[in-house]
Amino acid sequence: MIPDDLLGAHDVPTASDMEELGRRLGATLAAGDLVVLTGPLGAGKTTLTRGLAESLGVRGPIQSPTFVIARTHPSLVGGAPLVHADAYRLSSALELDDLDIDVDGSVVVMEWGRDKVDGLRDTWWDVEITRPVGGRGADTMCGDLGRSTAALDDDAPRVVVIEKRTA
Numbered sequence: 001m002i003p004d005d006l007l008g009a010h011d012v013p014t015a016s017d018m019e020e021l022g023r024r025l026g027a028t029l030a031a032g033d034l035v036v037l038t039g040p041l042g043a044g045k046t047t048l049t050r051g052l053a054e055s056l057g058v059r060g061p062i063q064s065p066t067f068v069i070a071r072t073h074p075s076l077v078g079g080a081p082l083v084h085a086d087a088y089r090l091s092s093a094l095e096l097d098d099l100d101i102d103v104d105g106s107v108v109v110m111e112w113g114r115d116k117v118d119g120l121r122d123t124w125w126d127v128e129i130t131r132p133v134g135g136r137g138a139d140t141m142c143g144d145l146g147r148s149t150a151a152l153d154d155d156a157p158r159v160v161v162i163e164k165r166t167a
Contacts, residue, residue, distance in 0.1 A: 001028060009159055009160070012044070025048070025125075032105075036110050036113040038114045040130075049111075057079060059074050064086065081107070082107050085109070086112055103121065118167065122167050124164075126163045128161045
């Protein structure tokens with residue numbers, strides 16, 4: 001159960017702060033919990049998941065599941081495994097069901113899963129990450145070539161909102 005101090009909006013100024021928020025979130029999760037991550041490319045979904053995975057004590061490395069759709073990370077400490085999935089290329093909850101994810105026996109983190117987790121759980125944790133647009137990171141990678149490439153790697157503040165959702 002996620003404590004009240006984790007619910008609501010959090011200002012997250014750096015990538016290490018995002019991992020720390022993930023560690024705090026992960027410390028509250030158990031088998032059967034579903035976390036749905038929403039945010040634009042480069043928002044920090046996988047960074048948050050790295051911290052969460054560290055807290056759960058699962059085998060890494062934690063990488064974006066975009067190309068494999070789902071990765072299972074077994075526990076190294078006798079706890080629940082972490083299933084890190086990406087629903088971006090899935091069109092419906094039915095396709096998600098075809099992945100045969102052990103939702104009851106795992107902690108499941110679903111990137112791009114909003115509106116696609118119907119039927120997986122009655123309740124889940126919805127995590128939305130927003131970041132500034134039009135000046136940093138993925139938003140300008142192909143744009144202003146006059147910018148220093150070092151600026152693309154700078155931390156940009158994010159806002160993370162954690163809510164409990166029900167079906």
